[in-house]
Amino acid sequence: MSYWGLNFFGVIKHFFYTFASFIAGNCSIENLAIDEIQVLVLVFIGISCALIGSFLVLRKMTMLANSISHTILIGIVIAHVILQWFFFKDIEKPFQIDMQLLMLASFISSLLTLFLTDFFNRVLKLQKDASIGLVFTVLFAIGIVLVTIFTRNSHIGSEIIMGNIDMVHKDDLKIALFLLLSNVLLTVVFFKEYLITSFDSNFAKLSKISNWAFTYLLLLQTSATVIGALRAVGVVLVLALIVIPPLTARLYTNRLRSMILLACLTSALGAIIAVALSRHFLSVYGLPLSTAGLVVVCQFFIWGASVLFAPKKGVLAKYFFNAVSRVTAANPS
Amino acid sequence: MNKLIPFWEFFTDPVLQASTISSMLMCLASSIMAVIVFIKRRSLIGEALSHATYPGIALSVLMCAGLFTKAPGVFPFVLLIGALISSLLGMRLITFMEEKLSVKSDSALCFVLSTFLGFGVFFASRLQFSHPIWFQKIQMFLYGQAATMLSIHVILYAILTLIIALFVVFLFYQIQAIGFDKMYTKVLGLRVNLIESLTLILIVIAVVIGIRSVGVVLMSGMLIAPAAAARQLTNNLSKMFLFSGLFGVISGFLGNYFSVNLSIYLMQVRPLWRVSLPTGPMILIVAACITFLCLILAPNRGLVTRLYRRQKFQLKVLRENILKEMYKTGSGQSFIQLGRRHRIFAPILLIVVCLMRLQGWISKENKLYILSDKGTKKACRIIRLHRLWEVYLYTHLGYLAENVHKSAEEMEHIITPNLEKKLSQLLKDPKLDPHDQIIPAGDG
Numbered sequence: 001m002s003y004w005g006l007n008f009f010g011v012i013k014h015f016f017y018t019f020a021s022f023i024a025g026n027c028s029i030e031n032l033a034i035d036e037i038q039v040l041v042l043v044f045i046g047i048s049c050a051l052i053g054s055f056l057v058l059r060k061m062t063m064l065a066n067s068i069s070h071t072i073l074i075g076i077v078i079a080h081v082i083l084q085w086f087f088f089k090d091i092e093k094p095f096q097i098d099m100q101l102l103m104l105a106s107f108i109s110s111l112l113t114l115f116l117t118d119f120f121n122r123v124l125k126l127q128k129d130a131s132i133g134l135v136f137t138v139l140f141a142i143g144i145v146l147v148t149i150f151t152r153n154s155h156i157g158s159e160i161i162m163g164n165i166d167m168v169h170k171d172d173l174k175i176a177l178f179l180l181l182s183n184v185l186l187t188v189v190f191f192k193e194y195l196i197t198s199f200d201s202n203f204a205k206l207s208k209i210s211n212w213a214f215t216y217l218l219l220l221q222t223s224a225t226v227i228g229a230l231r232a233v234g235v236v237l238v239l240a241l242i243v244i245p246p247l248t249a250r251l252y253t254n255r256l257r258s259m260i261l262l263a264c265l266t267s268a269l270g271a272i273i274a275v276a277l278s279r280h281f282l283s284v285y286g287l288p289l290s291t292a293g294l295v296v297v298c299q300f301f302i303w304g305a306s307v308l309f310a311p312k313k314g315v316l317a318k319y320f321f322n323a324v325s326r327v328t329a330a331n332p333s
Numbered sequence: 334m335n336k337l338i339p340f341w342e343f344f345t346d347p348v349l350q351a352s353t354i355s356s357m358l359m360c361l362a363s364s365i366m367a368v369i370v371f372i373k374r375r376s377l378i379g380e381a382l383s384h385a386t387y388p389g390i391a392l393s394v395l396m397c398a399g400l401f402t403k404a405p406g407v408f409p410f411v412l413l414i415g416a417l418i419s420s421l422l423g424m425r426l427i428t429f430m431e432e433k434l435s436v437k438s439d440s441a442l443c444f445v446l447s448t449f450l451g452f453g454v455f456f457a458s459r460l461q462f463s464h465p466i467w468f469q470k471i472q473m474f475l476y477g478q479a480a481t482m483l484s485i486h487v488i489l490y491a492i493l494t495l496i497i498a499l500f501v502v503f504l505f506y507q508i509q510a511i512g513f514d515k516m517y518t519k520v521l522g523l524r525v526n527l528i529e530s531l532t533l534i535l536i537v538i539a540v541v542i543g544i545r546s547v548g549v550v551l552m553s554g555m556l557i558a559p560a561a562a563a564r565q566l567t568n569n570l571s572k573m574f575l576f577s578g579l580f581g582v583i584s585g586f587l588g589n590y591f592s593v594n595l596s597i598y599l600m601q602v603r604p605l606w607r608v609s610l611p612t613g614p615m616i617l618i619v620a621a622c623i624t625f626l627c628l629i630l631a632p633n634r635g636l637v638t639r640l641y642r643r644q645k646f647q648l649k650v651l652r653e654n655i656l657k658e659m660y661k662t663g664s665g666q667s668f669i670q671l672g673r674r675h676r677i678f679a680p681i682l683l684i685v686v687c688l689m690r691l692q693g694w695i696s697k698e699n700k701l702y703i704l705s706d707k708g709t710k711k712a713c714r715i716i717r718l719h720r721l722w723e724v725y726l727y728t729h730l731g732y733l734a735e736n737v738h739k740s741a742e743e744m745e746h747i748i749t750p751n752l753e754k755k756l757s758q759l760l761k762d763p764k765l766d767p768h769d770q771i772i773p774a775g776d777g
Contacts, residue, residue, distance in 0.1 A: 032477045055436070060440070063377055063442065064441050065443065078612050125628075125634065125639075126561055129375065129376040130560075133377050133379070133556075134554065134557050136363050137380075137551055137558075137617060137621075138554060138617060138621040140554075141554065141615075141617040141618050142614070145612075145615070147610060149608055168694060193766070236454060236688050237451065240450075240451050242447075243447055247444060255653070287459065288458070288462050289455065289458050290454050290458030290461075292451075293452070296448060296452065297451060299451075318716055
């Protein structure tokens, strides 16, 4: 392990050194150390999440992302059963996230969530918050029961929730890269449609842009990202990466484009700092800490600092602005 | 254990007793608070608050692992307090984000739940290698383990549930007033802020009781399902509390019952599987089934009732249209002619015709349907309503004569006898409609 025994700055320095030599062509993918793969997976997933998250936050749909993060369980179980029963005839095979499962499961879970939530809300006339909450908790409960029946063990919990970033390997890097590319591609291609449907659904209707289709596409992207990131970083981290960076970016800017870029930047920054910190703790204090947890903590502190120090919307800026205006109001000269 | 356990043994058997009673208490507490969050339309707050307990649990376990290893009796209390504090912090953060930073409510909830769970994971990972047994205990809270509850839990939860029930009983009118009109309540001089913060603390308490048996993740479901079911059955807030509490208790019991007995049953059928179904998800699935049934079958608001009402109205409109048409043609018509003229699917037409014959509006002669006296009277009345409405639109609302027909086509099925009388008084019992057609007299 090339990162053994390095402290915070050492890790960052070493990472950028390797990264530069990788860009320069002196280093191939096979030579990457596990720490570099970790950083890359986290950065890729972080950028994917920030792209989706910006739209989700704007559309007030983050709770649906939360639903998705629960319903992927049932999606994965159903997809696993379908694949194993109909294609491989090997039901005893343990769960493993590969490309086929990822695709199928994300289709199933996003479709189930959106369809059922809509069904409860529109057809059964249950108020919106209650139908969101009811649908995902129940699907999650059914998912747990199914998993218990298929794997004889109800404690699949900790892996799904926290992920296992210390066990990532090159396959995860491929999945993360695939997710990143498809998310970037979809966002670039459909940027205008997303923009219009997020801000003005009536105008979207007039422009013949299907609101429903883009809501579904966004949820599909969300569920694919959540599932792809599941093994590496876990559900919580994905959710945190979906919500926190866009909210941080929102403090600095009002423009969508700059908000998305800033969100990507903060989530990448958070990932690098978190990995560096976890190595620092391990080598300096001998404390093994969950890297996924550390990423959330770092993102939270970046957000917290932004709340305090952001130029216009920050708490301090507002305080000073108020104080100055009070003073000028008192002495108009 | 190969026989199914009868339900009374869940209360007498020393092993099952504690877990059954405490799950029922927990469900009671959460279903009472569920009503309050439901009428405030903030059902998802349970989701955020239950996740927000996790870092508190992890930290207090961390403390226990360091300090109280000799006194395991203190453990539940320390956990409870830790969970309470961190959940309240989560609550504060949500209100801060919504009020001071004007973050949308859904983002604030999602932010708090993911951040707090992330912190919890962070603290828990500290324990993972140093104290693996305690780490197991933290993991238990994610999914809940009703089966490991002791009698001390029962006593603790009984007290907390009692506090919640007393709160609702004594402050019922205040809760009702705040739930329906906050500003008015403030004007009345009731202490809205105090009651609201008390409510939040009690929601947190209900969550903290719940996570032990159904787990962090499913707790939010128990804060929604019973209230949603109760809402379908009644409009009255006090009845809603009662129904919700009842559903909560029932699902608490049945969840335990099924998780034990289904596991035994599966053991008999598939001995190799060795499945033991978790209690928390079973409780929630039972609660959700109750809610689903209520949503579909509830007497006034259920899906079936609403569909039935709509279908009934559509059939009425169809019958009246056929009647009107037959009256205008004057001669008898065969079944096939009717079907062609109205473009109706034959089985439906059969039902409609049978209904009309039962009502005595039409009779059948030589395979032709003709109007009876009663039917003629009815048809006259429909035409009268149609033309009266046309006159009203024309004279009083300034419609053009060529535009009034379409609205009258709809209104003729809706106008009640009372409204007809008022209309005819207002229009001074007109004899001709805007198209110069005769309006039949009121008594046919």
